[in-house]
Amino acid sequence: MVKERVTVIDIARAAGVSKSTVSLVLQGSSLVNEATRAKVNAAIRDLGYVYNRGAANLRQAKSKIIGIVVNDLTNSFFAELAVGVDAVVQSAGFVQFLANTGEKIERQREVVASMREHGVSGLIVSPARGTEATDLAPLVESGIPVVLVVRDIAGAEVSSLTSDxxxxxxxxxxxxxxxxxxxxxxxxxxxxxxxxxxxxxxxxxxxxxxxxxxxxxxxxxxxxxxxxxxxxxxxxxxxxxxxxxxxxxxxxxxxxxxxxxxxxxxxxxxxxxxxxxxxxxxxxxxxxxxxxxxxDPQGMGQRAAELLLKQIKAGKAEPEAIVGSVRLVVRQSCGAAVERKREVLA
Amino acid sequence: MVKERVTVIDIARAAGVSKSTVSLVLQGSSLVNEATRAKVNAAIRDLGYVYNRGAANLRQAKSKIIGIVVNDLTNSFFAELAVGVDAVVQSAGFVQFLANTGEKIERQREVVASMREHGVSGLIVSPARGTEATDLAPLVESGIPVVLVVRDIAGAEVSSLTSDxxxxxxxxxxxxxxxxxxxxxxxxxxxxxxxxxxxxxxxxxxxxxxxxxxxxxxxxxxxxxxxxxxxxxxxxxxxxxxxxxxxxxxxxxxxxxxxxxxxxxxxxxxxxxxxxxxxxxxxxxxxxxxxxxxxDPQGMGQRAAELLLKQIKAGKAEPEAIVGSVRLVVRQSCGAAVERKREVLA
DNA sequence: TGACGAAATTGGAACGTTCCAATTATGAAA
DNA sequence: TTTCATAATTGGAACGTTCCAATTTCGTCA
CATH class of the missing domain: 3.40.50.2300 (Response regulator)
Structure with missing residues (x-):
C-alpha cells in the first residue's frame, strides 16, 4: 500500500541520465539541453516523484521555511496579521510554521526552539508579554533573522515593525x-x-x-x-x-x-x-x-514578511526599526453619523 | 558572526564519546550509562548545540510536522479551529504548517504540494469549495493520513470530522x-x-x-x-x-x-x-x-488533531467518518431574555 | 582465574539531495 | 581533418542524523 519513495535516482534511471542532470532540471538550470529536460520532466510526472526538501536543506543549509509566532490567534488582529504574512510568504515559495503562545512565555520558548530545530530561515514574532532581550539572544547569535511585530523589545538587536x-x-x-x-x-x-x-x-x-x-x-x-x-x-x-x-x-x-x-x-x-x-x-x-x-493588521503582516524575506536574502542585515504610520478612520461609533433620540440617556 | 553549525560529531569530540552515543542520549535511550549521559548533556549545553530535525527525518522518514489548511483564517471559526489543532499538536511535540487558501482551489493545490515536499506526516484540511475526491487521491496513495474537517468530500477515502x-x-x-x-x-x-x-x-x-x-x-x-x-x-x-x-x-x-x-x-x-x-x-x-x-470549533480542532495523530502513529488506519454532536445554546438573540419595548417595530 | 551474559559503546553505511571538478559531446574556425 | 571553445553531462563527496551489527567493558559466578 505504502509505495516506495521515488527519488532523483529513480528518475535518472527512467530518463536515462545521471542524477546530477535531474538535479539540474529540478532547479531550472539553463545548462541542460531542452530535449533532456523534457525527458526528465516526463519521468518525473510518470513516476509521481515528489521533491524532498528536507534532503535538499541538509545539503544547502537554506530552508524555505519561516516561523511566525503570535500571542492569540483567536484575536482577529493576529489572525489577520498571520494571513498577511502567509500571503507574501506563500508567493515567495516559502511555507510558514504558525504557533500560538497564548501569551505564555514558556510556550514561546518551546515553539521558538522547535522552529530552530526545524531549520526555519527566519522568524516573525509578536512577543509574549514579559519577553526580554535575552530571550532572543541565542536566536540572533545563530544568525537567524528575526522581525518583531506589534511589540518592540528594548535592547533586542533585531528588526521591529510597530505602529505609531x-x-x-x-x-x-x-x-x-x-x-x-x-x-x-x-x-x-x-x-x-x-x-x-x-x-x-x-x-x-x-x-x-x-x-x-x-x-x-x-x-x-x-x-x-x-x-x-x-x-x-x-x-x-x-x-x-x-x-x-x-x-x-x-x-x-x-x-x-x-x-x-x-x-x-x-x-x-x-x-x-x-x-x-x-x-x-x-x-x-x-x-x-x-x-x-x-x-491595517494584514498590511502589517505583509510588510513584516517582506522585511524578513529581504533580510533572509541579504544574509545578514542591519536591524531596522520601522514604525508604521497610522490613521484615524472616522465611522459611526464616535457619534459622527445619524442623530438619534436621546431620551434613553440615564 | 554567523557561527559554524555544531553537530553531534562536535559534541562527541567534546564529551569524549562516539557520535552514536550522542545520538543515543539525544533520543533518551536507556542503553547509555548515567555518567556518560551527563557528560554529553553538559557538552550539548556548553557548545549550544541545536538538533537538526531535517537530517534526522532524512534518515528515519518520519517528520514531526503536520499541515493544516483552512479556507479563511480571518473567520474566527477557522482561527479557533487552528488554535485547537495547535494545542494538541504542540504538546505531542509536533509543529504545524498553517496555510490559508482563501477558498481558492489552486492555492490549495499549491500548499498541499508544498507540504508534501516538506514531508509532513499528516494533514488536516478544511477543503476549499469545489474540492473533489480526485484532488486528494495522490495524497492518500502516498500513504499520508488526511483528516477532513468541517466539510466532507464524497468518495474521498480519508477520515473526516464534521458536525451534525x-x-x-x-x-x-x-x-x-x-x-x-x-x-x-x-x-x-x-x-x-x-x-x-x-x-x-x-x-x-x-x-x-x-x-x-x-x-x-x-x-x-x-x-x-x-x-x-x-x-x-x-x-x-x-x-x-x-x-x-x-x-x-x-x-x-x-x-x-x-x-x-x-x-x-x-x-x-x-x-x-x-x-x-x-x-x-x-x-x-x-x-x-x-x-x-x-x-465548538476549538474542540473540533483538538479532536481532528487527535484523530490525525492516532492515524500517524498507527501507520495506516482505516478512514473513519466522525460526525460530532452539536447542541443548541440558548442565549438572548432568539428572544429568550428580557422583555423589551416594542414601539420601534416598523 | 576463566568464562559468560549483560550492559555500554562504537564504526560505518544509509537517507535524498546539491555541488564541485572532471569528463564528454558538439560545432565552428582554421 | 585538426583544434578549441563552449555546451552538456557526470561521478563522487558531502550535509547531520539514525540504525545495524559488531565490539568492548563490566560484573558475577563457577
Missing part, C-alpha cells in the same frame, strides 16, 4: 475633543505593555494639549478582549463623574465596550462615543461602524 | 417554532456546499415536521460572512411577508444579520429572533448574546 501608537491615540482623542467631549476615558489593555504605555501617553498628551485635566480614574485597564471591554466600561460607568466618550485599547475592547453600553441601554455612537484601535475587518461592518485608528 | 448540521439546524428551528414563530428564514451561506445543504435540510425538515409551509423565498444565500449577513437580511426584509425569525448559516452571518436589523431600527432578540451556528467565542459576549448551535 502615540500619534494614533492623540489623533483619536483630538477628534473626540473637537466633537465637544470633555470627560474621555481610556479603556482596556494590560497596563504593563509597551503598546498600552504608548497609546495611553498619546491619550494623555492630547488631553494636556487641549488643557483638559487627566484623571487617573478614567484610565481603566483590562484584558485586551471583548470581555475585558465589557468590564472596563462597567467600571467606568460606576464613576460619579461619568465619561461621555472613550478611546479603547483595541477594537476587541471597543466592541466589548459597545456591548457593555447596550447592556445599560446606552446606544454606542449616539449616547456615548467609542473609538477603537487596529481597524480589524469587522470594524467596518459592525453596527454602529467602528471609528478606529487603522493599523 | 442537520440535527443542529432542526433543533434551532424547533426552538423558534416553540416560541411561536411561523415565518422563519434561513439566511446566508453558499448554496453549493454540503454544509449549507445539511443545515438547510434540517431547517426544512423542522418546518415540515411542524406542519409549516416551506417558502423558497425565505431561503437566502450569501457569502458566509458578516457582510453577507447584512445583505441577506436586507433582502429578507424586503419581502412582502416578512419573516420574524431567522436561522443563520453561521455566527458570522448571524452577527451581520444583527447589524442589518439595527440598521433598520430593529433590535435583534426583541424585534426579531436570530439564531447562529458554530458558537464562536464572541457569541457569548456579544449583545445580545447570540443563541447558536454550538459546534
Amino acid at each position: 501608537n502615540h500619534a494614533g491615540a492623540m489623533a483619536a482623542v483630538r477628534h473626540l475633543i473637537e466633537r465637544g467631549h470633555q470627560r474621555i476615558a481610556f479603556l482596556g489593555g494590560f497596563p504593563d505593555t509597551a503598546v498600552f504605555e504608548a497609546r495611553m501617553r498619546g491619550y494623555r498628551d492630547a488631553l494636556i494639549e487641549a488643557g483638559l485635566p487627566v484623571s487617573e480614574a478614567l484610565i481603566i485597564g483590562s484584558a485586551p478582549s471583548r470581555a475585558g471591554g465589557v468590564t472596563a466600561v462597567e467600571q467606568a460607568m460606576m464613576l460619579a463623574d461619568r465619561p461621555t466618550a472613550a478611546l479603547c485599547f483595541n477594537d476587541a475592547v471597543a466592541f466589548g465596550v459597545c456591548d457593555g453600553l447596550r447592556a445599560r441601554r446606552l446606544e454606542p455612537g449616539a449616547d456615548f462615543a467609542v473609538i477603537g484601535f487596529d481597524d480589524v475587518i469587522e470594524a467596518k461592518t459592525a453596527v454602529p461602524a467602528l471609528t478606529t485608528v487603522s493599523v | 448540521n442537520h440535527a443542529g439546524a432542526m433543533a434551532a428551528v424547533r426552538h423558534l417554532i416553540e416560541r411561536g414563530h411561523q415565518r422563519i428564514a434561513f439566511l446566508g451561506g453558499f448554496p453549493d456546499t454540503a454544509v449549507f445543504e445539511a443545515r438547510m435540510r434540517g431547517y426544512r425538515d423542522a418546518l415540515i415536521e411542524a406542519g409549516l409551509p416551506v417558502s423558497e423565498a425565505l431561503i437566502i444565500g450569501s457569502a458566509p460572512s458578516r457582510a453577507g449577513g447584512v445583505t441577506a437580511v436586507e433582502q429578507a426584509m424586503m419581502l412582502a411577508d416578512r419573516p420574524t425569525a431567522a436561522l443563520c448559516f453561521n455566527d458570522a452571518v448571524a452577527f451581520g444579520v444583527c447589524d442589518g436589523l439595527r440598521a433598520r431600527r430593529l433590535e435583534p432578540g426583541a424585534d426579531f429572533a436570530v439564531i447562529g451556528f458554530d458558537d464562536v467565542i464572541e457569541a457569548k459576549t456579544a449583545v445580545p448574546a447570540l443563541t447558536t448551535v454550538s459546534v
